[in-house]
Amino acid sequence: MSAPDASPSGSGGARDKEPGGEARRLFGEYAADPAFYDEMFDESGVPRPHCRVLWETLDAMPGAEIGAMQERAERSFLREGVTFAVYGEEGAHERIIPIDFLPRILNALEWDFLERGLRQRLTALNLFLADVYGPARILGDGVVPVDLVRGCPQYRIEMRGVEVPHGTYVSVCGTDLVRTHEGFMVLEDNLRVPSGVSYMLANRRAVKTSLRDLFRRYAVRGIEHYGQLLRQTLAELAPPGVSDPCIVLLTPGVYNSAFYEHMFLAREMGVELVEGGDLLVHNGFVYMRTTDGLRRVDVVYRRIDDDFVDPLAFRSDSQLGVPGLFHSYRLGRVTIANAPGTGVADDKSVYYYVPDIIRYYLGEEPLLPNVETHLCRDPRSLEYTLDNLDRLVVKMVGESGGYGMLVGPHSTASERAAYAEQVRANPSNFVSQPTLDLSCAPCLSDDGAVPRHVDLRPFILCGRETRLVPGAFCRVALKPGSLVVNSSQGGGGKDLWVLADQGESAGETAP
Amino acid sequence: MLSRNAQGLYWMSRYLQRAEHGCRLLADQFLSLEDRPVAEIERSWRRIYAGLGRSPLVGDLESGVESEGFMLADAYTLADELSFEPENPDAIRSCVAAARENARQVRTAIGQDMWSCLNVAYLGLRDVRIEDIWNHQPREFYLRTEDALRTFSGIADSTMYRDHGWSFLELGRFVERVQLVAALVDAQVALFPTSEAHAESDWGSLLGVCQARVAFRRLHSFQYGPALVVDFLVSDMRLSHSIRHALERIAEQLRAVASRRESAAGLAAQRRVGRIAARLDYDWPYRDPEDDASTRAVLGEIRDACRLLHADIESAYFSYAIEDSPRP
DSSP states (O other), rough: OTTTTOOTTTSSSOOOOOOTTTTOTTTOOOOOOTTBBBBSSSSEEHHHBGGHHHHHHHSSSHHHHHHHHHHHHHHHHHHHHOBBOOSSTTTGGBBOOOEEEEEEEOOOHHHHHHHHHHHHHHHHHHHHHHHHTTTOOHHHHHHHHHHHHHHHOOOGGTTTTTTGGGGOOOOOOEEEEEEEEEEEEEEEOOOOOOOOOEEEEHHHHHHHHHTTTHHHTTOOOTTTTTTHHHHHHHHTTTTTOOOSSSSSEOOOOOSSHHHHHHHHHHHHHEEEEGGGGGGGETTTTTEEEEEEEEEEEOEEEEOOOOHHHTTSSSSOOOOOSTTTHHHHTTSSSSEESSTTTHHHHHTTTTGHHHHHHHHHHOSSOOOBOOOOEEESSHHHHHHHHHTTTTTEEEEEOOOOOOTTTGGGGGOOEEEEEEEEHHHOGGGGEEEEEEOOOOOOEEEEEEEEEEEEEEEOOOEEEEESSEEESSSOEEOOSSTTOOOOOOGGGEEEEEEEEEEEEEOTTTTTTTO | BBBHHHHHHHHHHHHHHHHHHHHHHHHHHHHHHSSSOOHHHHHHHHHOOOOOOOOOTSSSSOSSSHHHHHHHHHHHHHHHHHHHHHTTTHHHHHHHHHHHHHHHHHHTTTHHHEEEEEEEHHHHHHTHHHHHHSSSOHHHHOOOOOOOOHHHHHHHHOOTTHHHHHHHHHHHHHHHHHHHHHHHHHHHHHHOTTOOOOOOOHHHHHHHHHTTTHHHHHHHTOOOHHHHOOOHHHTTTTTSSSSSHHHHHHHHHHHHHHTOOOOHHHHHHHHHHHHHIIIIIIIISSSSSTTHHHHHHHHHHHHHHHHHHHHHIIIIIIOOGGGGOOOO
16 A cells, blocks of 8 residues: 655654665554553553554554554644644644544453443432432531532532433533553543543544554444434433424634534534524523524533523623523523533542442442542641642642643642642642553654553433443643643544454454 | 524625635736736726725825836735735635635534635635745636635535525625626726727726626627627626626525515515616616716616625624514
8 A cells, every 4th residue: 555645754753764774663662661551562562462453553554654644634634624722822723633643442341341430420420410409418418528519619509409301410421531550540520511522533533544444353333423322312301391402502612622523513413503692592492593583492502611601690791601591491491411510520629529429329339440639628638738749740629621730740849839839828729649650552753653641531421311432532642751631731632442342353353 | 594604604605706706806917917018907907906996005006107027016016915915804815714714613504525625725825925926827826726716616506405504605605796796897997988999808808807708709709899898797697797697696595595584674685686686677778888977877886785785684684683583
């Protein structure tokens, strides 16, 4: 095979031939650091059974061909405009999200375990939200401290007593999972407006095209029906009595970092992508302005934060929302998904209690463990945190997207001193965690494959029932050694292949 | 269809029409630069600017220029301004960028193919400078750009679902076309009075810019009589770039979007187009074709009507008041 349309000197990691004319092998100089779990190789440097075929195939490919594939993937992202803006960066709102071309593989056993753990967790979190905004038994029983919940900035007192269809507060959840030598752990639950699913699908499309043969040899499970599942989920959440609901996706607009995703999902679902100005509330019902007059809206999949959803209910200076939307929601005439106030359950100090929350509502042991967390509101934890700043990761409880975070081992003494000031001033606003030994996966670079830290964000949907596609947005820290994978901090993504089997016989079943 | 999407499609289409027109004007201008006398070229720049309702950013055009060198320097600056000048909203690149920005906002209403085509066309233009094309067949550049934009129209034509989205795309295209052709013909008549002895190339090039040269030749051979040319561009129903044809297409799409609701502004739009069309059908043929003032008066009426039509469309479909919507 050859790729005549590729320029050999592009940025896509095309590897030159060695001076002798002998092509370098992709994994020739791959040096896995034993401190981290490697997704492809075991401790002795041998490819894991389900990665063997992938390794063999890629390693035997001429460097120019792999470089050409990487470039083709990047070009298709540019043409299609697969963007994720990094605020404050030059050329901002149209930054193409970086894609790394080498897929990461999970076998059926690994995925089945994750899937069960994710379902369990989301079920418990929805029960928790229904309880917190309802009878508040868990607070009365002292399992989660009252002040922690009621004092959380994401707690919406306006949600007390609101009837939520099927008790589903969180209908779209994006859970961040990491793997260390000890196994998988939940790093964060994203229960407000998680993004990334479109990049999962875009990565798949780009990689599948180029690695067609390999893709066929592995029994990779499909993820392309995500849009259909999302629509089905949202339809199930329509107000009672509405049989053919009109669903819309509410976006803050083209300048939002995830606008590409909003557009993509609206198109996949076949629903209108609306901005606040397109909607209005009249006699308690929500309408959108169409060329045929006003049309009633039943379900709003909003990609706007709680604060901005309705200037009459929340932040009055919001230009993005719809005045009166929340009132209509309280009357049960429209559904807002995710429900306002879900942020109380993904707050970084409530996170500490999620294993207890699972035990409390489901009477089961949590399948997926949390990362060890210290709440600085507790004086002993505060002391521990301040004493070990150089080894810990410290986060603000209400923040997401990697903002306001200190990564101890990668910080300078003066950064730590400044951060310690902030922590002392308001301890309850901070939690600390050990610096995680995030697993590594091979990524393409100018020097062949190199290890980079990765995590994964699967998306779990919940309407009348819970659904998920076997896949995830696999995030990559593109800078050598960096542990920060967040897209808003410049991270990239790679395709994640979930197999229908153990993947060990992929070679033999070649068509 | 969501009003904001309809509006986005309408504007996208207008900008693209404007960009295409700009490409044709400049391609034609570079053709005259090859062999026409300086005075003629200078008048032709004047026609372009008058047709766009602009004056050059550098100030007034020098009149009575004799020197070839000066003319080329002028051409360089003017072509730059009309193609790439960021301060000029009517520059070709500005129009393509504005069209793409609208397309980005309405990507759920257009196909992936349409978006990619326009995106690639824009990316191809984004970093071009006048010095890059000046010494390398500049005319080729304009033809190529026009081609890319027409490919977009072709994809739209062959892939779009014929709902309101299509109608507003067509409305944008033809409302803009009426404006551009009316303004250009008006500028032509003002600069090249029909009674004056004329260079055939002046009127031939007008036909060229309006994609009418071959059709005209088949009807009238090489008789580039000014009155014949004007009449052809204004009233020939079968000519895609004629005003009369564009009005017909506008009327058609106004009926299509009004089929399910009749609003006062929607009806006003239909009546406005009908009145102008009737004026061209019943009055225009009986005017004195040598009377430039009356020709220009009719063109002025058309342009005014078009501006009001635009406002009617805005208030009927894009930003109507709640009371004007059919009872939900």
